[in-house]
Amino acid sequence: MSTPALLRMTAPLxxxxxxxxxxxxxxxxxxxxALVAGLxxxxxxxxxxxxxxxxxxxxxxxxxxSGQHLHERVVIIPAVNVLGVNTRSRxxxxxxxxxxxxxxxxAEGETTQRIAAALLQVTSQAYYRVDIHTSNLDIEEMPxxxxxxxxxxxxxxxxxxxxxxxxxxxxNRIFTTxxxxxxxxxxxxxxxxxxxxxxxxxxxxxxxxxxxxxxFLDRTGIVTGLTLAEDEEDLRYFGLHQxxxxxxxxAGIFVSRLEVGRWLQAxxxxxxxxxxxxxxxxxxxxxxxxxxxxxxxxxxxxxxxxMLARILxxxxxxxxxxxxxxxxxx
Amino acid sequence: MEKRFExxxxxxxxxxxxxxLQRSIYRGGSGPRVAITAGIHGDELEGLYVCHRLxxxxxxxxxxxxxxLLGQVELYPGMNPLGLDTxxxxxxxxxxxxxxxxxxxPHGLLPQRIAAAALAHLEGAALVIDVHASNIYLREIPQTRIDERFATTLLPLARRLxxxxxxxxxxxxxxxxxxLAHSLNQQGTPCLxxxxxxxxxxxxxxxxxxxxxxxxxxQELGVLAPDLVLPEPSHRPLIVDDSKIHPxxxxxxxxxxxxxxxxxxxxxxxxxxxxxxPFQGDSLAVVRSPVAGRxxxxxRYPLVYEGSLLARIVETPTLEQGS
Numbered sequence: 082m083s084t085p086a087l088l089r090m091t092a093p094l095x096x097x098x099x100x101x102x103x104x105x106x107x108x109x110x111x112x113x114x115a116l117v118a119g120l121x122x123x124x125x126x127x128x129x130x131x132x133x134x135x136x137x138x139x140x141x142x143x144x145x146x147s148g149q150h151l152h153e154r155v156v157i158i159p160a161v162n163v164l165g166v167n168t169r170s171r172x173x174x175x176x177x178x179x180x181x182x183x184x185x186x187x188a189e190g191e192t193t194q195r196i197a198a199a200l201l202q203v204t205s206q207a208y209y210r211v212d213i214h215t216s217n218l219d220i221e222e223m224p225x226x227x228x229x230x231x232x233x234x235x236x237x238x239x240x241x242x243x244x245x246x247x248x249x250x251x252x253n254r255i256f257t258t259x260x261x262x263x264x265x266x267x268x269x270x271x272x273x274x275x276x277x278x279x280x281x282x283x284x285x286x287x288x289x290x291x292x293x294x295x296x297f298l299d300r301t302g303i304v305t306g307l308t309l310a311e312d313e314e315d316l317r318y319f320g321l322h323q324x325x326x327x328x329x330x331x332a333g334i335f336v337s338r339l340e341v342g343r344w345l346q347a348x349x350x351x352x353x354x355x356x357x358x359x360x361x362x363x364x365x366x367x368x369x370x371x372x373x374x375x376x377x378x379x380x381x382x383x384x385x386x387x388m389l390a391r392i393l394x395x396x397x398x399x400x401x402x403x404x405x406x407x408x409x410x411x
Numbered sequence: 412m413e414k415r416f417e418x419x420x421x422x423x424x425x426x427x428x429x430x431x432l433q434r435s436i437y438r439g440g441s442g443p444r445v446a447i448t449a450g451i452h453g454d455e456l457e458g459l460y461v462c463h464r465l466x467x468x469x470x471x472x473x474x475x476x477x478x479x480l481l482g483q484v485e486l487y488p489g490m491n492p493l494g495l496d497t498x499x500x501x502x503x504x505x506x507x508x509x510x511x512x513x514x515x516x517p518h519g520l521l522p523q524r525i526a527a528a529a530l531a532h533l534e535g536a537a538l539v540i541d542v543h544a545s546n547i548y549l550r551e552i553p554q555t556r557i558d559e560r561f562a563t564t565l566l567p568l569a570r571r572l573x574x575x576x577x578x579x580x581x582x583x584x585x586x587x588x589x590x591l592a593h594s595l596n597q598q599g600t601p602c603l604x605x606x607x608x609x610x611x612x613x614x615x616x617x618x619x620x621x622x623x624x625x626x627x628x629x630q631e632l633g634v635l636a637p638d639l640v641l642p643e644p645s646h647r648p649l650i651v652d653d654s655k656i657h658p659x660x661x662x663x664x665x666x667x668x669x670x671x672x673x674x675x676x677x678x679x680x681x682x683x684x685x686x687x688x689p690f691q692g693d694s695l696a697v698v699r700s701p702v703a704g705r706x707x708x709x710x711r712y713p714l715v716y717e718g719s720l721l722a723r724i725v726e727t728p729t730l731e732q733g734s
Contacts, residue, residue, distance in 0.1 A: 091664035093714045094689065171506065175716055176548065182511075182586065190660065192718035255511060257585045328518065332423035357426040382425040384504065384521055405516045406523065 087158065088199040090192070100163050100196065102203065103135040105142050106154035113153035113303055115207035116294070117200065120181045120214070120260065122165020122174070126277040127213030130290045131159040137295070141304060149306035155298075156207060161200055171217070171279070182255070184263035200260070205267040209238070209301065212260050213274045213290070219380035220388065221278040223341040223373075224289045228272065229261060235270045240316055241300040242293040244274070245342055246375055246393055247318045251404055278379050317373065319393045325370050326403035327389045329354065331363045335383045337390075339374060347371045351390055354383060370394050412469070412477040413438045420528035422521060432525055434487045434532070437469045439480025443537035445634050446485040447625065448529070451510045451541065451591060453494020453501070457608040458542025460618045462488035465625060482634035485536070490529060490591075493521075498611070500546065511586065513594040530594055537632045538568060539602040540625060541591050547610035548712040549720060552576065552674045552705075553617050553646075555603045558583045561596040566650070569603055571631055573624030573644045575674075576707055576725055579652045609711050620645060649705070655726040657701050658708075661686060661715040665695045669722075673709040676727070683722055686715060702726045 086099035118127025178193045186197025216222040225246040226239040239247040264271040277286040298304040337352030351366040376391035420432035449458025493503045507522045515526025545551045554576035595602035608614035629635045669684040677700040686696040708723035
């Protein structure tokens with residue numbers, strides 16, 4: 082059977098190209114789950130994990146994995162921005178447009194509107210929908226589920242991934258043009274997963290994400306017969322006011338030895354900002370609150386005002402700044 | 412007449428340097444303020460030249476008739492200084508569209524800080540004119556696009572700006588509520604967003620056309636003395652809503668070769684251009700005008716993907732419909 086495609090399109094000076102996807106499971110049923118990655122061509126963790134998941138599910142569907150059964154149809158698009166992946170570009174490379182700002186799109190409109198409309202048409206049929214992102218080139222994100230103005234079903238289902246955190250975020254004007262917002266018009270349950278740092282693969286994050294997606298398939302009954310590792314899951318749910326964004330008071334070179342996903346006490350050191358010319362320490366970055374280090378700057382070059390880290394707090398963080406600034410990386 | 416040069420935002424860069432957002436101010440008296448902003452997109456240069464021409468005009472006025480400046484003119488030609496200095500449309504490093512970053516935040520990331528600083532300094536102006544130059548792909552004749560929610564305030568001002576087209580936009584998507592113009596209009600500072608010319612270009616005739624309109628408006632608003640003799644407006648705008656705008660998108664990929672000059676009048680079904688393939692001799696697609704009107708947007712970057720915007724025609728009233 083030929084590989085299905087979201088759309089096929091001519092190109093000015095190369096072959097006609099297409100955006101292929103996997104459509105796995107009983108074809109007579111509507112899709113139960115749609116998984117999307119690579120809306121941004123430089124976000125590789127999701128692309129790699131979804132391609133591996135497609136291989137895993139195809140193995141089950143083809144009867145190669147004894148005792149395991151795929152009961153529902155699953156649609157997987159490892160990379161929407163195909164040309165962006167091939168040219169290492171976050172945006173659609175031809176006109177530098179962010180595809181995740183073009184929803185709901187338009188079948189007769191601009192190129193990226195056509196891509197958006199085609200993606201929405203295929204994924205909107207599913208009940209569960211997941212859009213996987215990998216932050217950007219600057220900030221590393223611990224694998225986490227993000228919910229935007231969720232309903233109670235989404236709050237409950239988000240925990241089925243078993244990722245270290247579920248984080249509620251507000252909707253802002255920019256987000257009204259992204260995929261997860263466009264999905265809301267079709268009901269069902271919609272999730273964003275953030276995982277890692279763009280421009281590269283972080284294999285530990287990929288493994289955690291893969292395990293999370295397999296756990297989701299198991300817990301929703303889409304796949305049966307799986308034996309999940311008995312890891313201790315330390316899942317936490319963080320509301321709108323339980324995040325603290327740490328911003329740089331000084332420019333320079335930021336160096337941190339920490340890893341995302343660890344717990345911090347107030348007063349712990351996150352790293353140092355150095356003067357790039359003299360080499361002197363300009364400031365030591367100290368955690369102002371206790372919590373889970375969910376986001377950490379990996380790009381050392383630091384402008385005044387840049388985000389250094391985000392800490393998720395068990396109680397109210399006392400900071401509204403993160404809500405005002407959110408939106409980077411999706 | 413007092414002339415000042417001010418820094419409205421200063422920010423440390425990673426390696427020693429400091430970024431400064433600057434403006435010039437020409438102050439004649441306590442009358443109203445008019446501000447020109449440009450360079451929000453680092454690849455749009457037309458507005459920078461408008462600022463220069465307005466500055467030159469004011470400096471000539473200072474020599475001949477300084478008392479005619481009753482209010483204040485503010486120029487913000489480099490809203491995205493790093494983008495302009497490095498030929499990038501977005502804010503470098505952040506890859507973020509500055510005109511999707513409003514209202515911003517004074518303690519946020521660089522684009523948000525620029526947005527917040529600009530809003531704080533522009534607030535209270537009698538009029539802000541934000542000059543854009545389309546992008547590197549398209550060329551536009553001088554026009555303003557007005558969100559219909561602000562039309563009552565903006566349309567009388569726009570009529571005097573010596574433009575070719577005033578496009579009243581309905582159902583503006585919420586993404587565009589993150590622009591400078593929307594934020595200013597929302598907070599009660601009238602702002603007209605002008606599109607003209609093309610990215611990485613300079614169209615001096617358009618700059619002169621807009622300059623004439625800016626001076627007319629300055630006089631009308633009381634920034635310039637009422638008895639100062641100004642050149643007569645050279646253009647009367649065509650005022651249209653979305654229903655009169657006809658975008659033409661590429662039906663196939665290739666190279667678009669226009670058959671007409673930008674800005675000309677077209678008849679229904681008139682040939683606008685071809686999409687051709689560099690690999691073969693025949694035409695892949697013929698592009699014709701769906702209506703009689705004016706070719707007000709024309710693609711200037713020849714390569715196209717399916718869906719790329721080739722042109723926009725603004726439908727003009729026919730003899731039967733009256734003018």
